[in-house]
Amino acid sequence: MENQVLKKLTGITMSAARAHSLDTKSSSQMPQPQATNSPPLQLYSLDSGEPRGALAADPPLEPTDAFLAELQRDSDALEKATPQEILKWAVDRFAPHFTMATAFGPEGMTIIHMLAEIAPETPIFNLETGYQFAETLELRETVKKRYGIEVQYKYPKTTVQEYEAANGGPVYKTDPNRCCFDRKLSVLHEAAKGWHAWASAIRRDQSPDRAKAPIVGWDRKFQLVKISPLANWTKKEVWSLITSENIPYNPLHDQGFPSVGCQPCTRAVLAGEDERAGRWSGFQKTECGLHSS
Numbered sequence: 300m301e302n303q304v305l306k307k308l309t310g311i312t313m314s315a316a317r318a319h320s321l322d323t324k325s326s327s328q329m330p331q332p333q334a335t336n337s338p339p340l341q342l343y344s345l346d347s348g349e350p351r352g353a354l355a356a357d358p359p360l361e362p363t364d365a366f367l368a369e370l371q372r373d374s375d376a377l378e379k380a381t382p383q384e385i386l387k388w389a390v391d392r393f394a395p396h397f398t399m400a401t402a403f404g405p406e407g408m409t410i411i412h413m414l415a416e417i418a419p420e421t422p423i424f425n426l427e428t429g430y431q432f433a434e435t436l437e438l439r440e441t442v443k444k445r446y447g448i449e450v451q452y453k454y455p456k457t458t459v460q461e462y463e464a465a466n467g468g469p470v471y472k473t474d475p476n477r478c479c480f481d482r483k484l485s486v487l488h489e490a491a492k493g494w495h496a497w498a499s500a501i502r503r504d505q506s507p508d509r510a511k512a513p514i515v516g517w518d519r520k521f522q523l524v525k526i527s528p529l530a531n532w533t534k535k536e537v538w539s540l541i542t543s544e545n546i547p548y549n550p551l552h553d554q555g556f557p558s559v560g561c562q563p564c565t566r567a568v569l570a571g572e573d574e575r576a577g578r579w580s581g582f583q584k585t586e587c588g589l590h591s592s
């Protein structure tokens with residue numbers, strides 16, 4: 300139904316599974332980015348002093364030198380392992396203190412599909428900023444139906460209406476770093492408390508920032524173990540599995556949105572653009588800060 304509505308809006312019919320092999324797309328029928336001024340971006344950080352992530356777990360897990368060395372050895376040993384083997388290792392090693400955050404991207408859906416077979420009881424959550432696309436929210440329902448996995452929403456302290464009223468309008472228009480901090484990062488810090496480890500859906504070939512991601516490492520920002528089972532996979536491998544296993548995916552990928560975030564900060568990419576060029580278009584911002592240290 301939604302596919303039909305979106306098709307009507309854009310007139311685009313190519314499936315994402317086919318389109319993944321095309322690095323560029325015609326943009327003539329796609330929504331164009333709004334011209335924006337580029338106000339200086341500020342950085343925001345938590346300074347509450349409270350224990351974060353695994354340090355707040357029961358029992359707490361601390362990044363001692365010995366533990367970090369152990370993680371390095373584990374990461375090296377898993378370098379040639381399949382994503383499924385890495386996930387199995389993560390579950391065996393860290394469950395029930397193992398979790399996953401997802402924005403329902405193609406990589407996240409791939410991991411959810413694998414976890415459904417390996418450990419469907421793994422808690423998974425999504426940061427519901429209040430600005431996500433309807434298609435993204437619908438995908439949560441599809442995951443529930445297909446896998447019986449109920450992805451938990453984690454909400455900011457305020458609704459969109461309250462937030463915008465308190466700030467004289469949408470903050471994403473003037474200071475997306477602050478908006479991401481208030482509606483994603485601070486929520487994620489809270490959600491990460493009490494876990495020893497989480498799965499990340501990043502691939503090394505996605506950006507220079509992600510190129511050095513270990514398979515297993517200590518997430519210094521959130522203070523817990525970060526496991527990236529798809530670090531060595533390519534976009535093509537992800538989409539091959541989605542196609543062969545009929546894994547559900549966000550229909551927006553069929554309409555020129557290779558990377559989907561919040562609706563106001565995501566546009567379709569133009570011919571020749573990087574796959575994340577449609578995020579925070581008009582700002583010197585490429586990451587919400589979740590995966591940068």
Ligand code: SF4
Pocket residue numbers: 428430470471474475476478479480482483560561562563564587
């Ligand atoms: S992606 Fe945009 S709307 Fe979403 S939290 Fe960040 S700035 Fe706000």
